[in-house]
Structures are given as C-alpha cells and as structure tokens.
Amino acid sequence: MTGLISLFLGFGFLLLGFMGEGGHASALVSWTPLVIVFGGTxxxxxxxxxxxxxxxxxxxxxxxxxxxxxxxxxxxxxxNHVLDKVKKEGFLSIEAEVDEEEKMDPFMKKALLSAIDGVHPEELRNMLEIEASMSFKRHKVGAAIFDSAGGTAPTMGIVGTVLGLIHVLGGLASADMNALGGSISAAFLATLYGLGSANLIFLPIGTRLKNLGKNEQLEKEIIMEGITLIQQEVSSTIFIETLKGFLDKKDQAKLEERYLEHVELEG
Incomplete structure (x- = not known):
C-alpha cells in the first residue's frame, strides 16, 4: 500500500509543480503520444x-x-519455539499446530511438514534450496520486465516527439502560427510520458521487486538453516547465535531481547 501511495504522491507533486508555474492539467493530456509511448513499450x-x-x-x-x-x-x-517443543515432545508434537496455521508461510509449512515426515536433513535442504532458487528466479524475471519497460519508455518518448516534430515541420509553410506552439507542445508530451512513466512507474517497481526478492530469499535461507538446526536438536543458545548472523545490528538486538524474555518465561 505504501508503494501505491508513493506512486500517487510522485505524480501529484509533478502536477502541482506544473500548475504552480501557471500550467493547466488539460495541457498534459493527449492520446496520440500515449499510444506511441505505451504501445511501443x-x-x-x-x-x-x-x-x-x-x-x-x-x-x-x-x-x-x-x-x-x-x-x-x-x-x-x-x-526457536518449534525447537523447544521438538526437543521436549518430538516432531509429531508440532504436526497439529502446523496443519491448523492457515497464515503460515507456505515455504515454512512445507519445510516443517517434511521434517515431521522424517525427511533426511540433507535431502530436505536440497529440496528447499531448489524451491528457494526457483522463487528467486521468478522475482528476477518480474523485475527484468519492468526494468526493460523503464529503459524502453523514454526512447519511445523521444521517438514520439520526433514523429510529432516531423509532422509540425512538414506543414510549417502553411501552418497557422497561433496553433504552431500548441502542436510543438503536444509533440513534447511523448517525451514527458516516456520519462515520467519510466522513472515513476517502471523502474521503481522493478527495484521494489528486486528488494522483495532479496528479502524473501533471506527469509528462506533462515528457514532452511533453522530447520536443519531443529533436526539436529541443538541448544537454543546455539540456535539463536547461528541465525542471528543473518540479521542486521538492529534486528540482532531485538532478537537478543526476545530470547532473554523467552528464557525468563521458561525459567
């Protein structure tokens, strides 16, 4: 939702600045450069x-x-909660909890159910790594589509402007000078549409998808490492210290605080 809000704010500020210089919003609307830019893209x-x-x-x-x-x-x-329960009661003790949790991340659920079924740690990790890799590739393709559009749209904008100027200059000898300025202005709308769409829509979405993909990949790496440690039934201290390495300093502090609270409650 914040992405959509930021998108509207970006266009809103551009429009506000244009109108602040005495421009009219209607001057920015024309269907021909729209067709050239987005059709070409x-x-x-x-x-x-x-x-x-x-x-x-x-x-x-x-x-x-x-x-x-x-x-x-x-x-x-x-x-870590799963680790504690598995060490006390075994993997079967979490089966009902995992099955009934509808909002659980599908990758997490698959990993836990496979561990409950007794899949060997090495085989389970290989299976999860393949799924994580394919998921990351899908994110890369999505980002590549919008990156490509972001590179093409400005070029199509220039093409649209050139086409508009060819039309204007071709009829310059017999042109109505009062209408000439409006024709030239309309020709440059294609460049505006191309640059605006690339830098406010296509490229930001591509970057957002790449960041989401990286964050999701990190989450999956944590889950894979966590499941491996759970299958080994390591101590909670080793578990937390190992997975803490995936986090930045701020999240590491939060995790340590959560772990101390957990230890106090267990005690």
Whole structure:
C-alpha cells in the first residue's frame, strides 16, 4: 500500500509543480503520444519476453504493491519455539499446530511438514534450496520486465516527439502560427510520458521487486538453516547465535531481547 501511495504522491507533486508555474492539467493530456509511448513499450516487451512470462504481470504487480517483507526476528522466534517443543515432545508434537496455521508461510509449512515426515536433513535442504532458487528466479524475471519497460519508455518518448516534430515541420509553410506552439507542445508530451512513466512507474517497481526478492530469499535461507538446526536438536543458545548472523545490528538486538524474555518465561 505504501508503494501505491508513493506512486500517487510522485505524480501529484509533478502536477502541482506544473500548475504552480501557471500550467493547466488539460495541457498534459493527449492520446496520440500515449499510444506511441505505451504501445511501443508493450511491443518491445512482447519481443523481449515470452507470453508465459508476460501473462503474469497482474500477479507481479499484486506482489509489488501488497506483499510485505517478513519480520525476520519473528521468524527466528517462531523457529526457536518449534525447537523447544521438538526437543521436549518430538516432531509429531508440532504436526497439529502446523496443519491448523492457515497464515503460515507456505515455504515454512512445507519445510516443517517434511521434517515431521522424517525427511533426511540433507535431502530436505536440497529440496528447499531448489524451491528457494526457483522463487528467486521468478522475482528476477518480474523485475527484468519492468526494468526493460523503464529503459524502453523514454526512447519511445523521444521517438514520439520526433514523429510529432516531423509532422509540425512538414506543414510549417502553411501552418497557422497561433496553433504552431500548441502542436510543438503536444509533440513534447511523448517525451514527458516516456520519462515520467519510466522513472515513476517502471523502474521503481522493478527495484521494489528486486528488494522483495532479496528479502524473501533471506527469509528462506533462515528457514532452511533453522530447520536443519531443529533436526539436529541443538541448544537454543546455539540456535539463536547461528541465525542471528543473518540479521542486521538492529534486528540482532531485538532478537537478543526476545530470547532473554523467552528464557525468563521458561525459567
């Protein structure tokens, strides 16, 4: 949601600045440069990517604007809770809890259920690494689509402006000088559409998808390492100290605080 709000704010401030200089919003609207810029960009994407990749754009946009990065401290705290329960009562003790938790991350649920089923640690890790790798590749493809659009749209904008100027200059001899300024202004709208869409829509979405992919990959690495340690039934201290290495300094402090609270409650 914050991404959508930021998107609207970006366009809003541009429009506000334009109107502050005495411009009118209606002067920024024209369908011909819109067709040239976005039609050309769509054509370029159709050439660069397969239909199978492009048909997922709706889902990719949903991920970009609705998915939140996981709280890694909470992920580790939950895995530590699982470790304590497994050490006391065995893996079967968490089966009902995992099955009934509908909001649990699917990757986490798959990892835990596989461990409950007795999959060997090495085989389980290989299986999870393959799934994590494929998930990261899907994020990279989504980001690449929007990065490509961000590179193409400004070029299409220049093409649109050149086409507009060719039309204007071709009829310059017989042109109405009062209408000439408006025609030239309309020609430059294509450049505006191309640069605006690239820098406020396509490239930011591509960057957002790459960041989400990196955060998701880190979460999956924590889960894989955590499940391996749970299967080894290591001590909670070793568990926390090992997984703490995945976090930044701020989250490390939060995790240590959570762990001390956990120890006090257990005591």
């Amino acid at each position: 769509i054509g370029s994407l159709g050439t660069s990517f397969t239909p199978k990749q492009l048909k997922n754009i709706g889902r990719i946009l949903k991920v970009a604007f609705t998915r939140k990065s996981a709280d890694l401290v909470e992920v580790i705290a939950y895995l």
